[in-house]
Structures are given as C-alpha cells and as structure tokens.
Amino acid sequence: MRNIALIVSYDGTDYSGFQSQPGGNTIQDKLEQVISKLTGERVRLMGSGRTDAGVHARCQVVNFETSSTIPIERWAIALSTRLPNDIVVQSAYSVPDHFHSRRDALSKTYRYTINCNRMPDLFRRRYEFHHPTPLDLEAMRAGAAHLVGEHDFTSFTSPLSTKPSHVRTILETKLVHETRTEAEGLYANPIYNREWDERHYPGKTRGVIHLYVTGTGFLYNMVRIIAGTLIQIGESKIAPEAMPGILAARNRARSGPTAIPQGLSLWEVVYEHLPSGQ
Amino acid sequence: MRNIALIVSYDGTDYSGFQSQPGGNTIQDKLEQVISKLTGERVRLMGSGRTDAGVHARCQVVNFETSSTIPIERWAIALSTRLPNDIVVQSAYSVPDHFHSRRDALSKTYRYTINCNRMPDLFRRRYEFHHPTPLDLEAMRAGAAHLVGEHDFTSFTSPLSTKPSHVRTILETKLVHETRTEAEGLYANPIYNREWDERHYPGKTRGVIHLYVTGTGFLYNMVRIIAGTLIQIGESKIAPEAMPGILAARNRARSGPTAIPQGLSLWEVVYEHLPSGQ
Numbered sequence: 001m002r003n004i005a006l007i008v009s010y011d012g013t014d015y016s017g018f019q020s021q022p023g024g025n026t027i028q029d030k031l032e033q034v035i036s037k038l039t040g041e042r043v044r045l046m047g048s049g050r051t052d053a054g055v056h057a058r059c060q061v062v063n064f065e066t067s068s069t070i071p072i073e074r075w076a077i078a079l080s081t082r083l084p085n086d087i088v089v090q091s092a093y094s095v096p097d098h099f100h101s102r103r104d105a106l107s108k109t110y111r112y113t114i115n116c117n118r119m120p121d122l123f124r125r126r127y128e129f130h131h132p133t134p135l136d137l138e139a140m141r142a143g144a145a146h147l148v149g150e151h152d153f154t155s156f157t158s159p160l161s162t163k164p165s166h167v168r169t170i171l172e173t174k175l176v177h178e179t180r181t182e183a184e185g186l187y188a189n190p191i192y193n194r195e196w197d198e199r200h201y202p203g204k205t206r207g208v209i210h211l212y213v214t215g216t217g218f219l220y221n222m223v224r225i226i227a228g229t230l231i232q233i234g235e236s237k238i239a240p241e242a243m244p245g246i247l248a249a250r251n252r253a254r255s256g257p258t259a260i261p262q263g264l265s266l267w268e269v270v271y272e273h274l275p276s277g278q
Numbered sequence: 279m280r281n282i283a284l285i286v287s288y289d290g291t292d293y294s295g296f297q298s299q300p301g302g303n304t305i306q307d308k309l310e311q312v313i314s315k316l317t318g319e320r321v322r323l324m325g326s327g328r329t330d331a332g333v334h335a336r337c338q339v340v341n342f343e344t345s346s347t348i349p350i351e352r353w354a355i356a357l358s359t360r361l362p363n364d365i366v367v368q369s370a371y372s373v374p375d376h377f378h379s380r381r382d383a384l385s386k387t388y389r390y391t392i393n394c395n396r397m398p399d400l401f402r403r404r405y406e407f408h409h410p411t412p413l414d415l416e417a418m419r420a421g422a423a424h425l426v427g428e429h430d431f432t433s434f435t436s437p438l439s440t441k442p443s444h445v446r447t448i449l450e451t452k453l454v455h456e457t458r459t460e461a462e463g464l465y466a467n468p469i470y471n472r473e474w475d476e477r478h479y480p481g482k483t484r485g486v487i488h489l490y491v492t493g494t495g496f497l498y499n500m501v502r503i504i505a506g507t508l509i510q511i512g513e514s515k516i517a518p519e520a521m522p523g524i525l526a527a528r529n530r531a532r533s534g535p536t537a538i539p540q541g542l543s544l545w546e547v548v549y550e551h552l553p554s555g556q
Contacts, residue, residue, distance in 0.1 A: 088400050118355070193351075
C-alpha cells in the first residue's frame with residue numbers, strides 16, 4: 001500500500017463542511033467517491049482538520065492509502081478533472097507510511113476576511129464578510145495579540161464542545177489591510193463621505209481586513225468566534241484590553257458572536273516534510 | 279423630471295445578458311423592476327451598451343428619468359439593498375437632461391481574463407477562461423497592436439450582424455501579466471515541470487493574462503472574437519503578422535473562435551462629465 005497526500009482547495013459555499021456525513025454532500029465524501037472511482041478501491045481519507053459548512057480552503061491537506069499504481073504526478077489532474085468545479089486537487093505527494101495529515105500537522109493557518117466598504121465586493125462576495133462600516137484596525141491588532149500563546153480557549157468555542165481540554169496554542173495573529181479601492185477613489189464616490197466617516201468612526205478604517213490566525217490546533221468555531229470578537233473590538237464595543245479577561249472567564253457568553261462561515265478559509269497547513277502553500 | 283446616472287457592477291453568470299428581453303432575467307429588467315418599486319413609476323433605463331449572457335460588468339453606466347425626490351446620495355444604497363446580491367449599484371449622479379449613457383460615452387474598456395495555469399483558480403473561476411497550457415504573451419501583444427486604429431471589424435463580429443457599418447475605432451489594447459502564484463511557487467508544485475513547459479511551449483508563459491481593449495464602440499461579440507483570435511496567436515496557431523490580413527478579409531471565417539463569455543467584463547466607460555472607475 002502507498003500513502004498519498006493531496007493539497008486540496010475548495011469553495012465551501014455549497015457543501016455541508018469537510019467531514020463526511022450520512023447525508024453526503026461534504027468535501028470528504030466527494031473526494032472519497034472520486035478516488036474510489038479512479039482506483040476501484042474503497043478509500044477512506046484523513047483530513048488535516050474539519051472545516052464547517054460554508055467554510056473554504058485554499059490548502060487543505062488530506063492523505064489516504066491505496067494499492068493503485070497510478071504515477072504520483074498524474075493524481076492531481078486525474079482527480080481534479082473528475083471533481084465538481086468547486087473542488088481542485090492542487091498537487092499530490094508520496095508520503096511515508098506513518099504520515100498522518102492531522103497528527104503530523106505542525107501548524108495551521110486560517111484566514112478570515114472582512115470587507116468594510118459600504119458596498120460588498122460583488123466578485124468576492126462568497127469569500128468575505130461584508131461589514132459596511134469602518135473598523136478600528138489598531139484596536140483589533142491589540143486584541144488579537146492577547147490571544148498568542150497557550151491559553152484555555154473555552155470562551156472561544158461552542159458550549160457544546162465535548163473536548164476533554166480547551167487548551168490550545170496560538171503561534172501568531174496577523175491583520176493585513178488591503179485597500180482594494182484606493183482611498184482617493186473610494187471617497188471620490190459620492191456614497192462615501194470622508195467627514196461623516198471621520199466624525200462617526202474616528203480612528204477607524206475602510207477597505208478589506210484579512211485576519212490570519214496560526215496555531216497548533218483549533219476548537220470547534222474557534223476562529224469564527226475570534227473573528228466575531230475582534231469585529232466587536234473594531235467597533236469599539238469591546239476594549240482590546242478586555243481580551244485577557246475574556247480568556248480567563250472560560251465562558252462563551254463573554255466573547256463576541258460567531259462570525260458567518262463564508263469569510264473563513266483554511267489557508268495553510270505546515271508539515272515537516274511536505275511543501276506548504278499552493 | 280430628473281435624469282439620474284448609475285454606475286452598476288454585476289456578476290453576469292446567472293443572467294441572460296444586460297438588455298431587457300421578453301423572458302426577463304436580464305440586468306436591465308432587474309434594475310428597472312427595483313427602480314420602479316422604489317419610485318412607484320414605470321421606468322425605462324438606457325445602458326452604455328449591451329453585455330452578452332454570462333458577461334460581467336465592473337462599471338456599467340445606465341441612466342433614467344424620474345420625478346422621484348429621493349436625494350441623490352441615497353440612490354445607490356436604496357437600490358443595492360433591494361437588488362439580488364449579484365448586482366450592485368456603486369454610485370448615483372444627477373446628470374444634465376441631455377445626458378445619454380450610450381451616445382455620450384467617449385470610450386469603453388472591456389477586460390478579458392485568461393488563466394494559463396494547469397489548474398483553474400477556484401475562487402475566480404466564474405470570471406476567467408481557463409486555458410491550461412502556456413501562451414506566447416509577446417505574440418499576443420504584437421497581434422493586438424494591429425487592431426488599434428479605425429478598421430472594418432467584419433472579421434470580428436457575428437455574420438448575423440445587421441449593423442450598416444462595421445467600422446469601429448480601437449484606441450488601445452493592453453495585455454497585463456499577473457503571475458498570481460509566483461513562478462517559483464508554481465514550479466515547486468510537482469504538477470508543473472519547467473523543462474517540459476520550456477520544451478513544449480518555448481517562449482510561452484503561465485500565469486494569468488488580462489486583455490484590456492478600449493474603443494469608441496464595439497460590435498456584437500467583437501471583444502470575445504478578438505480574445506479568441508489572440509489566444510490562437512498565443513498558441514502559435516496564427517502569426518501576429520496575420521492580423522492585418524484577417525482585418526482586410528472582412529470575413530468571420532478568418533478570425534479565431536468566440537471566446538467563452540465568462541472571461542469578459544465591461545471594465546470602464548468614460549464620459550466627459552462623469553467620474554470613471556469605482
């Protein structure tokens with residue numbers, strides 16, 4: 001048997017999440033069906049982690065065992081041409097027998113995208129959260145910085161979580177500002193009023209904010225609750241200095257709402273012996 | 279009566295084109311319905327030009343007359359919130375009575391996007407043509423340059439065209455190369471083989487090519503046939519020097535195929551007295 005790892009991208013809009021479900025219509029179900037059809041074997045694959053319904057992936061990593069003799073350089077094209085056009089296998093690698101896409105992941109990065117312009121970006125509307133008023137980016141950065149390190153993230157997961165421990169390690173948080181429409185262009189549009197924005201949203205910024213969160217492991221809904229909390233910090237509803245208290249409370253009621261899934265993408269999974277990125 | 283101009287963006291994927299049709303389901307129908315609902319008047323609007331079924335617009339310009347007293351700065355938001363989420367009114371302007379969005383357009387720019395990587399870009403797949411082998415960008419630039427100026431574009435329109443004249447003026451053609459995945463990253467992926475590419479596609483490039491065509495007026499399917507012909511030039515099936523002969527032949531059979539609509543967007547319409555761009 002060979003062990004094969006795939007780097008997979010998907011648009012999660014029309015799926016019930018990554019992990020296989022009785023009803024089907026998950027990314028894992030689609031991949032297993034297509035691999036099984038190609039190899040004639042019943043295949044069970046392992047993903048680096050789940051993604052919720054509606055969440056996307058730039059680089060999800062999965063692996064599976066097969067006795068197929070298809071050369072390694074053929075797998076990505078063979079699978080992609082058989083998959084629906086919202087799932088693409090970017091590349092395939094032969095990996096050692098012991099490779100396990102979830103256990104061997106050194107870190108994972110998720111990206112959550114927030115568009116703070118008045119109008120949604122039509123051509124990226126499936127991949128971002130539209131927040132039509134400006135946000136305080138510096139406050140969000142200060143709030144996010146408090147999450148770095150080993151913490152009990154009970155305040156940042158579903159109260160229904162059955163995990164024995166909610167202690168996880170965040171390695172890095174990063175907020176990147178993309179103006180997309182240059183500031184001058186934006187305020188040349190009469191739907192924007194610079195004075196109004198400056199008076200009503202002092203210190204806040206328009207444009208698009210990408211939140212990157214890198215960690216060694218994540219809880220159910222964790223990045224979406226982090227995003228929802230940072231948005232409330234950006235709205236000045238929560239002070240960035242409140243973050244340590246929210247963590248210490250270990251109480252889901254203390255953090256912000258769970259941000260909608262469409263803004264979230266699994267961005268990168270890092271392994272010792274597998275190239276990362278697309 | 280007031281004359282109001284709107285700058286409108288749309289994702290044309292699910293529409294039968296811009297111009298109103300008996301069956302409905304066009305951008306014009308949707309806009310007229312929403313404006314009529316907002317104003318209580320029967321409204322007929324004028325667009326800067328048609329776009330085919332499946333073609334998108336970053337900046338289409340339309341105008342209409344109304345006796346509504348809604349302040350000009352409210353229109354864009356009022357209409358956008360009532361429109362389906364694949365149509366957005368970016369801004370609204372009060373224009374002089376004589377303003378006519380088609381006749382007063384000084385120039386229009388269309389963009390056609392071609393992705394030459396082996397795998398489609400999942401998150402932009404609705405807005406580009408996927409051409410999985412590399413193209414000769416310099417040959418395409420040379421071919422496109424022959425189109426600039428006043429020419430009879432009979433070879434670049436549908437044989438069914440009933441226009442009395444096929445003489446049009448192209449002001450500029452521009453091909454912009456976007457690597458999107460940096461070259462090193464691309465060839466780090468085992469589905470790509472630099473030597474294979476160099477041996478089989480000498481002088482050709484991967485990445486994404488945006489073709490911009492600016493002119494004072496366009497014929498039915500003209501930009502898509504230009505794109506289809508330039509793609510054949512990029513594939514070395516047609517020499518760039520053949521372009522003048524193709525124009526002179528005034529024969530649709532001499533040019534390349536009509537490229538699929540999804541790669542095309544109406545990018546910009548320029549007027550003397552209206553801001554352009556988003």
